[in-house]
Amino acid sequence: MRATGTARRGFALLLVMILVAVGVVLGVSYLSVASLKVRVSENFQSLQRARYLxxxxxxxxxxxxxxxxxxxxxxxxxxxxxxxxxxxxxxxxISATPDGSVPGKYTLTATAVVGGVQRSSSVTVQRSPGAQIEIEQGVLVGGGFVWLPWSLTLKGDFHANGFLLNMARIEGDASATTGLWDPWHRISGDTEGRAETVETPRLKVTQYTKYELNGVKCKATKFKGTHLTRNDPLADGGAIT
Structure with a gap:
């Protein structure tokens, strides 16, 4: 009888150990799966962030x-x-690769790095040169807010009695009285955002309505239309030729 009781207690202990081992295995497996899901979720978020970036x-x-x-x-x-x-x-x-066979055609590439995830995106674009304006002298602007477009090239100094937002290429010095912002650093010379006001000439339009051309005295006429034709009067009966 004692041997039988001892055997039963030994069998119960073995059964408990087996159940504990199974529980440990299941617990470790659950934690591993949960950890894997977290890593997959983090990688997915990093991949999405890298894409948008x-x-x-x-x-x-x-x-x-x-x-x-x-x-x-x-x-x-x-x-x-x-x-x-x-x-x-x-x-x-970011990088740009020009197409040697088509002027103005580029392949733009951006590569984002988020954590250990890297993703690249590319696009092919055609750049139109647009209208280019070039002024080969200095410029003085009376006042207010002044914006110079990127298509402008100014070969000389520039001053504004006001605030200057510059996108143009200025091959000279630039100054303004109430502030100057040159975000792309396209001014080759010195810049001054708190310069002294420069007096501008006080001119009247009426001073330029009368003029002399090849010895003939002319007078400008007002034009209120939106299109010019060959018969529109410009100066004492003159016409576009």
Missing amino acids: AESGLEHAKYLLRYSPERLDGTPGNPLGPYYVDNSADRYY
């Missing part, structure tokens, strides 16, 4: 190509960047 990089490259193409000199082997966002280590790089 790469698309943002493409928009950055498009902006540079449109407004300041000379600054977009990064190549796939040596891209521009890194550009960081959100005060984090997440970053992106």
Whole structure:
């Protein structure tokens, strides 16, 4: 009888140990699966963030190509960047590859790095040169808010009695009285945002309505239409030829 009781107690102990072992295995398996799900979720979030960050990089490259193409000199082997966002280590790089057979055609590439995830996006664009304006002298503007477009090249100094937002290429010094912002650093000379006011000549339009051309005295006439034709009077019966 004693042997039988001892055997039963030994069998019960063995059964308990088996159940504990099975519980431990199931618990470890559950924790492993849960940890794997967390890692998969984190990787998916990083992949999505890298995708959106790469698309943002493409928009950055498009902006540079449109407004300041000379600054977009990064190549796939040596891209521009890194550009960081959100005060984090997440970053992106941008580059442009010109198409040698089609002028103005580029392949823009942006590569984003988020944690250990890297993702690239590319797009092919055609850049139109647009209208280019070139002024080979200095310019003085009376006042107010002054914006110079990217298509303008000014070969001389520029001064504004007001605030200057510059996107143009200025080959000289630039100054303004109430502030100056040159975000793409396209001013080759010195800049001054708190300069003294420069008096501008007080001219009247009426001073230019009468003039002399090849010894003939002329007088300008007012024109209120939207289109000029060959018979529109310009100066004492003159017409467009």
